[in-house]
Amino acid sequence: MTTALFTHLACLGHDPGPTHPERPARLTAVLAALEAPEFAALDRREAPLADTAQVARAHSATYVDDILGAVPAQGLAGLDPDTYLSPGSGEAALRAAGAVCAAIDAVMAGEVTNAFCAVRPPGHHAEPQRPMGFCLFNSVAVGALHARATHGLQRIAVVDFDVHHGNGTQARFWDDRDLFYASTHQSPLYPGTGQVEERGVDGNIVNAPLPPMAGSEAFRQAMSGTVLPALTRFAPEFLLISAGFDAHVDDPLAGLCFSTDDFAWATAELMLVAKDCCQGRLVSTLEGGYDLDALAASAAAHMRTLLTA
Numbered sequence: 264m265t266t267a268l269f270t271h272l273a274c275l276g277h278d279p280g281p282t283h284p285e286r287p288a289r290l291t292a293v294l295a296a297l298e299a300p301e302f303a304a305l306d307r308r309e310a311p312l313a314d315t316a317q318v319a320r321a322h323s324a325t326y327v328d329d330i331l332g333a334v335p336a337q338g339l340a341g342l343d344p345d346t347y348l349s350p351g352s353g354e355a356a357l358r359a360a361g362a363v364c365a366a367i368d369a370v371m372a373g374e375v376t377n378a379f380c381a382v383r384p385p386g387h388h389a390e391p392q393r394p395m396g397f398c399l400f401n402s403v404a405v406g407a408l409h410a411r412a413t414h415g416l417q418r419i420a421v422v423d424f425d426v427h428h429g430n431g432t433q434a435r436f437w438d439d440r441d442l443f444y445a446s447t448h449q450s451p452l453y454p455g456t457g458q459v460e461e462r463g464v465d466g467n468i469v470n471a472p473l474p475p476m477a478g479s480e481a482f483r484q485a486m487s488g489t490v491l492p493a494l495t496r497f498a499p500e501f502l503l504i505s506a507g508f509d510a511h512v513d514d515p516l517a518g519l520c521f522s523t524d525d526f527a528w529a530t531a532e533l534m535l536v537a538k539d540c541c542q543g544r545l546v547s548t549l550e551g552g553y554d555l556d557a558l559a560a561s562a563a564a565h566m567r568t569l570l571t572a
Contacts, residue, residue, distance in 0.1 A: 266569045267369055267378035268297060269362040271310040274382045276351020280339060283347065284516060284553045285384060285397040293381050293549065296559035297566060304570065306375050310362030310382055313405060318360050320408035321401045321435055322391050330356070330399055342394045356384055356399040359548070363406030364413075366546040367501065371414045376572045377534070379506070379565065380548040387429030387505045387550050388454060396427065396454055402548055403505050404435045407442060410501045417441050420499035422490060423448070424482075424529055425507020425550040426517040428457030432505065433468055440465035443497040445490045447471045447482060449510070449519050469493045478520035482510070486529055494536050500544070502537045504530070507550030508561035514554045526561045530568040543572055 275287040297305065318327045333340050334353040341347050359382035366378035386403055388396030407419040420443040421436070423429045428448040433456065436442040440463075448457050450472030457470045471485035494502075508526060510519040530547075537545040547565065552558035 264373070264376045265304050265306050266566065266572065267306040267308055267366060267375040268381060268566070269308050269310045269366050269378055270294060270381040271358040271362070273351065273358050274310070274355045276349070277355035277384050278349045278351065279347035288555060289552065289558060290381060290383050292555040292559040293562045296563040297381065299563070302566060308365070308369070310358040310380065311365050312354070312357045313361035313364055317364055317409055318357070318400050318405055320412060321404035326392055330394060346394050346397055346399070352384070352399065358382060359384060359386060360400045360402040360405040363402045363503070363546060363548050364409040367406055367410050368413070370544050370546060376543060377545040377569050379569060380546065381562070382549055385507070385550040387423060387425060387432050388427070389431040390434045398431060401431045401435060403503050404432050406503055406546065406548070416500040418443070418498065418500045419503065420494055420497055420501070421503045421505060422494060422533055423505035423507070423550070424510065424526070425505055426510040426514065426519050427453055427507070427551060428470070429505055430454045430456040433457070433461065437463050437468060440467050443467050443494065443499060445469040445471070445494060447473060447485050447490060449473055449475060449517050452517055467497070473519060475518040476520055478512070479522055479525050482521055482525055483528065486532060491532055491536060495540065498540045500541050502533060502541060502545045504533060504545065504547035505550045506547040506565055508552035508558050511552070511554065511557040511561055513557040514552065516553050523557070523560045523564050527564040527568045530565050534568070534572055
């Protein structure tokens with residue numbers, strides 16, 4: 264078996280405008296990096312469209328209909344000061360969610376060992392009833408609930424190392440003791456959530472906020488001392504990663520100072536927990552990352568590590 268890459272050119276069709284940081288060039292840069300010869304063994308697959316019933320497990324059917332109904336025929340439609348729809352946004356968001364569901368299916372079928380979903384728009388800020396922070400549908404939450412509904416799994420974990428806290432994932436998981444969410448993120452920073460005291464219904468939420476300018480040592484300590492032990496205690500049946508690479512020192516939208524190697528290290532550590540707890544079952548999906556060179560290098564390091572399974 265090998266590692267799968269799920270993506271789709273339709274994810275380039277979400278275009279919130281030429282000055283917006285969440286631009287199509289982000290995905291182009293990642294896919295170009297993954298064309299290197301070292302990635303020849305990847306099992307490359309097209310991301311399918313999620314159906315609305317899949318997405319409605321993480322949101323409401325009304326919310327899904329409202330988002331898709333707001334997609335403009337031309338130009339842009341603003342949902343909040345940061346979040347916009349273009350004519351291609353509906354398909355892109357459905358492909359992003361569909362990628363995570365299909366990757367889970369492939370891992371559960373034993374077709375691949377693990378998978379990375381190179382998709383956009385990102386999803387972890389999308390709350391059950393509100394789009395925000397560049398996000399429309401919470402793809403990782405859709406995937407977690409798909410794993411439960413389709414494959415009979417109960418205990419699903421998401422670990423998020425994006426520089427921004429995944430308030431949407433936390434909100435959807437908060438009241439369900441069998442859904443686990445852990446996040447390292449800069450604080451203070453948008454969206455303002457993710458304090459240590461936010462622990463969910465049964466300690467199933469674990470936040471490890473980091474101060475501005477924190478670097479490799481602080482990140483690795485937060486992962487090793489807080490996130491990984493809590494994840495191991497939870498003993499998930501499937502592990503999902505919200506793989507944001509905007510904590511990189513070169514990223515323009517925040518102030519953490521991670522290196523490319525930090526993302527490889529975190530990926531390897533999470534793979535070890537997955538191996539111990541859930542037969543290595545692991546799927547990651549792209550969240551943030553806005554310096555194109557840093558994003559491409561970090562995504563490649565993440566994928567290079569997944570291939571070692």
